[in-house]
Amino acid sequence: MSEPSPREMLEWISETYEMGPDALARMFQRNRSTINAWMREGRISVENGTRIRSSFYYLTNRRPPALPDRVAVNSFMP
Numbered sequence: 001m002s003e004p005s006p007r008e009m010l011e012w013i014s015e016t017y018e019m020g021p022d023a024l025a026r027m028f029q030r031n032r033s034t035i036n037a038w039m040r041e042g043r044i045s046v047e048n049g050t051r052i053r054s055s056f057y058y059l060t061n062r063r064p065p066a067l068p069d070r071v072a073v074n075s076f077m078p
Helices: 006-016 021-028 032-041 046-059
Strands: none
Touching: 006 021, 006 032, 006 046, 021 032, 021 046
């Protein structure tokens, strides 16, 4: 099974949680025109795609397929 694209993930979030562009803009801390461009054109930067992907897997309560079993946490405290 292949992973959905960030645009498909964004559409799923929008439909499942009945969120319009304004609500998605607040969720991802972007403006409405950016969300409209993501939905219309599907051109999403790697950084923003990572945010969408993280939210998608959190909301579906699933583990991302490329995530290792153990994630190292940087516990360095200055």
